[in-house]
Amino acid sequence: MVVKVYGPAYASPKRVLLCLVEKEIDFETVPVDLIAGENLTPDYLQLQPFGSLPVIQDGDYTLFESRAIIRYYAEKYKTQGTDLLGKTLEDQGLVNQWLEVEAHNYHPPLLNLVLHIMFSPHFGIVRNEQVINESEEKLVKVLDVYEDRLSKSKYLAGDFFSLADLSHIPFTSYLVGPVGKEYMIKERKHVSAWWDDISSRPSWLKVLEICK
Amino acid sequence: MVVKVYGPAYASPKRVLLCLVEKEIDFETVPVDLIAGENLTPDYLQLQPFGSLPVIQDGDYTLFESRAIIRYYAEKYKTQGTDLLGKTLEDQGLVNQWLEVEAHNYHPPLLNLVLHIMFSPHFGIVRNEQVINESEEKLVKVLDVYEDRLSKSKYLAGDFFSLADLSHIPFTSYLVGPVGKEYMIKERKHVSAWWDDISSRPSWLKVLEICK
Known part of the structure; x- marks a missing residue:
């Protein structure tokens, strides 16, 4: 099947x-x-x-x-x-926690940047500089929390690559590419190392190849 | 513990x-x-x-x-x-699906109604009628999908009460209470029956008692 x-x-x-x-x-x-x-x-x-x-x-x-x-x-x-959930229920809890953080803290401001910078004027979106500035400010605060977290563990949920990291890849590739805000990742040492690691996985290179 | x-x-x-x-x-x-x-x-x-x-x-x-x-x-x-996940991995997939719908489709417009009607002027929120109207329009569309779904199964993920239903209870109790928009639930036959069912569970009555 x-x-x-x-x-x-x-x-x-x-x-x-x-x-x-x-x-x-x-x-x-x-x-x-x-x-x-x-x-x-x-x-x-x-x-x-x-x-x-x-x-x-x-x-x-x-x-x-x-x-x-x-x-x-x-x-x-x-x-x-690849095991994407961790070994224990406690690991899985942390994977779910950071997957929720991705969904509720990281994704909404990033989606605004993507819509207003990349997709305007499609879908009836009128580029709004105030929305762009406010979204960038929110994303900076989230990335500061990530920087602290990733200074203590290699990946978001612990020392293993998981769904929580994976879920960040597609939209973050917009952020560092067509959205033009790569510096938000690069100026944070641990976030930058994490991004270099997860975005160079063979799985992502294969997905890019499939979708090009 | x-x-x-x-x-x-x-x-x-x-x-x-x-x-x-x-x-x-x-x-x-x-x-x-x-x-x-x-x-x-x-x-x-x-x-x-x-x-x-x-x-x-x-x-x-x-x-x-x-x-x-x-x-x-x-x-x-x-x-x-209570088993809140369903019997099979496929049940659990549907529980997660409707939990995501709650998080991404249902919750954001409802949160806007709660913040602008119940919590303004706390947290620096200035009541904004346009946000209220747009949020109500979005929530109406979501509730129309729920009405169709709940005409086919008793609960969101199937014929069993799950995390997906449970997750709706606290904020929906604001909607029908202090937000003052009970009619959005009551004018939809299946949504209304579902709400009467899940909001009368002993667990919710106990939580209300604990938090009063």
Whole structure:
């Protein structure tokens, strides 16, 4: 059975691709063009009622929300490929904690930067300098916490690469690339070393190759 | 060992209390007053570097982010109290999916309503009617998806009460109470029946009693 992943060209689906590559799970991709509104067709809304990416189909099992999908495969294939959850329930708790931090502290200001700098004027977004400045200020505070954390452990949840680190990769590659704010990573010694490490993993290079 | 829960009087920590009651786990609470800034003291920031609630301490294990904490206890005490994860990994995938929907689709507009209607002018929030109207419009769309989903299964992840339902309770009790928008729930037949069901669970009544 090959896992079908909808919408590979955007950052959230790339979380899923990264996970599938790390777990050595075969998959195929189904392009969904957000700018053409392919995520709002009745067929797509049957799969994902909010019109968001990604969705996976695995036989007759359908699942959406990237962080739910990566948790599912990390658990289902725990002993295959890279272990992304840690050895104990306590490790897994910390993986989930930092995955929530990514979702609630790191992602929202970064998404604003991506939308207002990279995607305006698509999706009706008018570039707003105040939103950009406020989002950068918020992200600086989050990165300062990361710098402290990563001075004490090699990865966010401990001394092992996990879903928490993986989940940061696709949008952070926008930050250091087309968003043009690489200095936010580079001026923090431990964040910079962490980013160099996780963004040079073969899984990410493979995902970039698939999506180019 | 008794679990120590910081910050019980607010909605996010109540997710944790609800889970601990459902799982029949003993706990004690440590009040943290956000309005007095007790979440920004050096000691508190050692526990939770972003100054958010809740945090738990369980022996020498510290964990923050309410949805990470409830996942940890639901898994650690899988066979004690109410099973909040479902029987299979596929059930658990759907629980996580709807928990992510709660976090990313349902919670942000509801939090805006709570902040601008209930908490202004605390925390420097100036009541903004445009934010209130836009947030209500977004929440209506989410509730329409819930109405469809709950017409097909009794609870969000299937025919069993789970973390996904539980996570909605504390903030939705603000929506139908002090926010003054009970009609958003009541005018949707299946959402209304679901809310009556989950909000009358003994666990929630006990949490309200603890926090009154």
